[in-house]
Amino acid sequence: MINLFDTFDTSSLDFLRSQVIAKVKIPSVVIEDDGFLPEDVDSPFSYYTENKGNRRPLYFDQLPLPNRYWRIEATGDQAQVMDMDRQRATIFYSATDNTRLVKEVHWLDEQGRVSWVDHYNRHGQRFAKTYFNQDQPVLRKYFTPQGKEVVTWNLPAGDLTLNVGAVTRHFPSIEDFVIFYLRDRHYKLDHIFYNTLNRALAVSLRLGGNGSDTLFWHEPTGDELPGNMQFLMKNETRTKHVVFQRFPDWKKYGSQLQQSAGNVDFRYLGTIYPHPRSNNLRPEILILTNSDQIEQLTPLVQGMPNLHFHIAAITEMSSKLMAFADYQNVDVYPTVTTNRVQKLIKECDVYMDINHGNEILDAVRGAFEQNMLIVGFKNTLHRPELLAPENIFDPADVDGMKQRVMTALIQPRLMEQLIDHQREVAGDVKVADYQETIGELTND
Template sequence: MINLFERFDRPSLDFLRSQVIAKIKIPTVAMYDDGFLPENIDSPIQYFCKLGGNKKPLYFDQLPVPEFWRIDANGSKASVFDMNRRRANIFFSATNNSRLVKEVQWLDSYGKVAWIDHYDQHGQRFAKTIYSSGRAVSRKYFDNRGRLVLTWNLIADDLFLHTGLEQRHFASYVDFICYYLNVRHYNLDHVFINTLNKSLAVVLRLKPDGEDTIFWHEATGKDLPGNMKFVMENKTRVKHIVFQRFEDWQRRVEFLPEDTGNVDFRYLGIIYPHPRSNQLRANALIFTNSDQIEHLDDLVKMLPNVHFNIAAITEMSSKLMAFQDYPNVDLYPVVKPNRVKQLINDCDIYFDINHGNEILDSVRGAFEQNMLILGFKNTLHQPQLVAAENIFDPNNTTGMAQQVLTALVQPRKMKKLIDEQRLVASDMKIEDYKKVLGALINE
């Protein structure tokens, strides 16, 4: 049995972390490796390229550049300049806030991407993607000595694996993954996948004597995806489809036929860590890198007894700095990690009302700390973590303010809102999770 993820993204992390919290140990493979996989995740790139070691990650100002070139950086990315000419863009790993190099996009004389150097968490350049006419055409992977290991034609999708004196050709990346799984001698009797793309293609190529499960975390509309219908209508290794979104499972009669064919459908949510409960403190938190915060002025005035903590990882504009004149507002420009932790621990209300990108995975952090999360329809960053009754029309600032006041003075109301928030997010108790997943494993 293995978990087979295409990429180790947030849904994959949630699924694996739930297993870990429930003390269910299953080997895990990521088909695509971005260089920053956790240590307990295997990948064909790590295996064939022999990546790893004890070297430190590459900090942005340690990137080798020609003499007299310079590197300019801010909190989100950096650039390489030759005098006033931009030569490259540096992108940081999203797994931390330390400005560690993940990708370097080198530019041609027209300012277009010529190639990308990919770095891993050990500071090693392990891959290079070549561009032509603005399109990625090929990618090369290297071992820890810089020797070519894998050449991938991104247009035709075929690959050449260079192993010592031998060279193997694979007609597709799916074929390459199937070869890797067999070389590693994984037990493939039951494969857990959470996408309907390449990972499904892999399990459909395996020997037919297995029994596999699809864990479906994406929102479902009025109809099921075509690949899901395929496994329902055809005899394949896929025997189970598990919905992970509680709201979709509740409305399953809208899109599931009475006869589900060759698969059965079940529900399994997510185990979220909740290190503390909501303590009904009138402390509110906003993380933002923009001064475009919907109706902030109105909320600050309507809620004079609520203390607003507004933090950014960059400098703040004069427009936002003007809010320091309010007695119930504290501003934290260029906020430090220790202060971020303190703010998360000290606040029980989170306003998801800033326009622009979400920073510091703030809504997720607020949810796991059982803060009451409120937002406007046009500002939500992670709507799957916000209960419907806490999402307001931009014209209804009064309604949002009243919701906060009521929750702070009525513990039962706050508990109800937090419970609903967790239910909408598909939060699940450990014992229930173990029961459902254990039944799948033991069938």
């Protein structure tokens, strides 16, 4: 039995964390390795290139430059390689926590288009290189830490070549490559848990045999089921179960699917989220941002003078945002440390997801796990799946947001109901329920 993920995105991480909390031990494989997989998660690319080790990731100013006169200019979001006043490359970080660790370097041609991308891993090694033609990726090569080319992937055609030892193998698709790897590693393939209807599904379909696989469906479902899911319902395949992980979608489709499931069994199982504390109804509001574009901040601050706002950024703040420190009920924290943010998350009981621009420090998720009441505007949401619909407001409805927050803070029963609904919408499940469902799936 294995977990098989296309990529190690947030949903895959949540799925794996839930298993860890529930003490469900299943090997995990990621098809597309971004270089920053956890140590206990494997991939065919990291396996054959032997990209393991204990070195630290590459800090942005440690990037080797091809010209001694070029320089690196950096912000908390990304960095640029500059040749006088000309940009030669863009450096992308592995996270938004201001650690500035290099994940990708996009090198530019004379016209300013991406010519190739150097991919770095969590050990500071350049483990892959993607070549571009007319802004399109056409070829990717994977290397050992010593620089030996091991895997070549023709991206438009989809075929791969593997060079290990004195043997060269050709695979017509990445799915064939993954199947070879799974068998080469002697994984037990009687039951595969996968969470996309893309490459992992294709592996399951091509693998054949007498397996009993399970799709954990976490993506939003529109007005009709995805075509590939309908295919699983109509055809006899290895996939015997489809597990919905979004509670609103299960509520919408569940009873209908259980009556007309076809060749698969449909059921619901959400995610186990850690909740180290309860909401304590403290009049403390937290906003994390790397921009001074915060929706309706002035009327919110002025309209709730008895509530204390904490506005933090991991970068320097503009004078516009710093000016809010003049309000008695506002504290601002420019270039805030991670320790300080963790302290603020523990001390505040309301999070406002109202900043434009990127989310930083996984702020909404942190607020959710701390059982903070999360409110936001329709045009500023970063993690809408973690907010209850009744806590999402139109930008013009400032009064509605104020009323919701102030009323919840003085009515413990209402706050409890709001937090319970917030967790229900996000698909929060208990450990015992998780263990029971996984047990039923694996014993089928």
